Amino acid sequence: MFQVVNILCLDFVVFVVDIAKIFVFCLEFCGVVLESVVEGVISLLVNLRDLIFLIFSAPIGVYLVTLYLIDNTIFAVVILAEHIKRAVVLIGTCIWYILMLIPYSLLYTVYLIPVFLIDSIHYARKGASDIILTVGQKLYNGLLKIAQTFSDIPCEAFLGLILGTAVLSVMFQRRTLLVRYMILAYRAHISTVKKLIEISISPLRRMARSIYFYRRSITRSSSRALNGSVSNAKTSPSSAAKSSNVKELQRTLEAELEERLCSVCRERRKSVIVLPCRHLCMCDECVSVVAQISRMCPLCRCPIVNTLKVYV
Known part of the structure; x- marks a missing residue:
């Protein structure tokens, strides 16, 4: 400019x-x-x-x-x-x-701008090349000094560092694997304990459920008998027959419900067939528990060879 x-x-x-x-x-x-x-x-x-x-x-x-x-x-x-x-x-x-003063001035300006840019690029390129050469020279000298500094270290020291690093890495990997195995074993033990607790509590649950259904059927039959006696005393034989029919229907429903529930926990529906006896008697959760404890069918006590999941 x-x-x-x-x-x-x-x-x-x-x-x-x-x-x-x-x-x-x-x-x-x-x-x-x-x-x-x-x-x-x-x-x-x-x-x-x-x-x-x-x-x-x-x-x-x-x-x-x-x-x-x-x-x-x-x-x-x-x-x-x-x-x-x-x-x-x-x-x-x-x-x-x-x-022509202004046009000539504009022409000179337009002509000189590219010239100025070309000169600037030339000097910038020259300066950048000088800087790169200087920095490269300094880096080379620094790396050469560092290499000369570490060149007198004995080979035994390098080998010792390499072997120590390898031993530490192997120990760390083994320790990590050991910790993982311990965590997996702890989780498996906890799940087994939970399944055993569920299996031990399932008869009590089944008994409590039977008592509940029995008391509810007795309460319903007594209330119905009382209502029938109050409304019409002559229809006592028919009400007794009805109560017996209700009890029979109750037992039938309970039997059908028990047939659909798992034979081990009595809480979930049956969804696994045991081979080779072909009994549909367990759910998915109880299969793993039985496989860890006895590996025998809970109905016929035959050894379990394989299981097959079904959708019912």
């Missing part, structure tokens, strides 16, 4: 110098014109004098005066035309430079 400003200043100085030259030329032109006018006046006076002299002299004098006047007139016209040409050239050139 400084170069652009410098170029514009130089152009302006050249323009000012041209203006000064034009002004000096105008002064010279005016001086020449005045000088020509003075000379013309003087020559006119001289000519008048000569004319007067010639008038009084002879026709030859008239002829000479005429020739002299014609020559001077032609000379004055030629000089005037030359000065007019110079004035036209000077004025036109001034107007042209004044009008």
